Amino acid sequence: MDKLRNMEVMVAVVEAGSFAAAARRLQISAVMVGKHIRQLESHLGARLFQRSTRQNSLTEVGAAFYEDSRRVLEQVRWAESAVERSRAVPQGLLRVSAPFTLGSRVIAPLVAGYQQRHGQVRVDLQLSDGVVDLAGDGFDAAVRIGRVADEGLVARPLRPYAMVIAATPDYLRRHGRPERVADLARHHCLSHSVWQRRVEWTLREDGQELFWPEQARFTCNQGDGLRQAALQGLGLVMQPEVLLSDDLASGALVPVLQHCLPEPRSVHLVYAPDRRQLPKLARFVEHVVEAMGT
Known part of the structure; x- marks a missing residue:
C-alpha cells in the first residue's frame, strides 16, 4: 500500500x-x-x-x-x-494559474516558448478567473490581475491590463462615432454578464467616474463571445486590449472613447518566496518578466 x-x-x-x-x-x-x-x-x-x-x-x-x-x-x-534546487537543469512539473483571457492570449504562448527552451519541464497551465491558493492547490506560480492581497507572496509586476472600447467601421458609419460618454445613450453596448451583476463600464470623463450601460442589448459570460458579436457589427464592446489587439491592428475593429477608458489594472506574477530557487520556477519567472515586465 x-x-x-x-x-x-x-x-x-x-x-x-x-x-x-x-x-x-x-x-x-x-x-x-x-x-x-x-x-x-x-x-x-x-x-x-x-x-x-x-x-x-x-x-x-x-x-x-x-x-x-x-x-x-x-x-x-x-x-x-x-x-x-540542487539540479542545474530545470525539470519536473510546473503548475501555473492565470486568468482566462490573459492566460489564453498571452501566458499560453509564453509557456510554449518557455518549454521550447526547457524541454525537460512539463507545464500544467490552468486558466480560471478565480484566485487559487498556491500552496493549498499545488501551484508553483500564478498570474493575477489587480491588487495582490497575500503579502506573503513574491509579486513581480507585469505589463498593466488595459481595456479598449471598439466597434466595426460599418457599425460606426451606421450609428455615428461616440465622442463623449453621454453619446453611449444612442448606441448598442455589448456587456459581460459577470460585470452586469455588479457595475458595468466604469468610464472617466472630466474628472468624474461614469457608469454605462444600465441595460445591454447583448450579454455573454465570455470575452471572446462579446468580441465575435462586435465583429458582426452588433455594437460597442469593451474588452481587454490583449483580446482585441489583432482586430484593432487589422482594422476590423476601431477604438473609440480612448480618453474615457478605465485606469489599466495592475498585473503580477506571484509565487511563494521559499520556492524561488527551483530552477524550473526561476527560469519561468525570468522568461515571463523578460516578455511582460514593466
Whole structure:
C-alpha cells in the first residue's frame, strides 16, 4: 500500500469537495479514488468519511487525519524541492494559474516558448478567473490581475491590463462615432454578464467616474463571445486590449472613447518566496518578466 498516495488522494477529496472532483484533479477514476480511501480506512481501522447519497463529510477522526496529512505532504514537497534546487537543469512539473483571457492570449504562448527552451519541464497551465491558493492547490506560480492581497507572496509586476472600447467601421458609419460618454445613450453596448451583476463600464470623463450601460442589448459570460458579436457589427464592446489587439491592428475593429477608458489594472506574477530557487520556477519567472515586465 502506498501510504503517501492514499494520503494525497484523501486530501484531494476534502479540498475538491467530492470523490468525482478529486478524480478530475488527480486525473484518475472515481473508482480508484474510492479504492485509495478504503485502503487508508482499512489500514487505520477507522472511517474517515461519513458517506451519504448526497455528500461525503469528514468524521472527527477524518478531520484530524486530514490536517496531519496536509502537513506531511507539505514536508514531502519541501524535501523534494530541496533535491530539485540542487539540479542545474530545470525539470519536473510546473503548475501555473492565470486568468482566462490573459492566460489564453498571452501566458499560453509564453509557456510554449518557455518549454521550447526547457524541454525537460512539463507545464500544467490552468486558466480560471478565480484566485487559487498556491500552496493549498499545488501551484508553483500564478498570474493575477489587480491588487495582490497575500503579502506573503513574491509579486513581480507585469505589463498593466488595459481595456479598449471598439466597434466595426460599418457599425460606426451606421450609428455615428461616440465622442463623449453621454453619446453611449444612442448606441448598442455589448456587456459581460459577470460585470452586469455588479457595475458595468466604469468610464472617466472630466474628472468624474461614469457608469454605462444600465441595460445591454447583448450579454455573454465570455470575452471572446462579446468580441465575435462586435465583429458582426452588433455594437460597442469593451474588452481587454490583449483580446482585441489583432482586430484593432487589422482594422476590423476601431477604438473609440480612448480618453474615457478605465485606469489599466495592475498585473503580477506571484509565487511563494521559499520556492524561488527551483530552477524550473526561476527560469519561468525570468522568461515571463523578460516578455511582460514593466
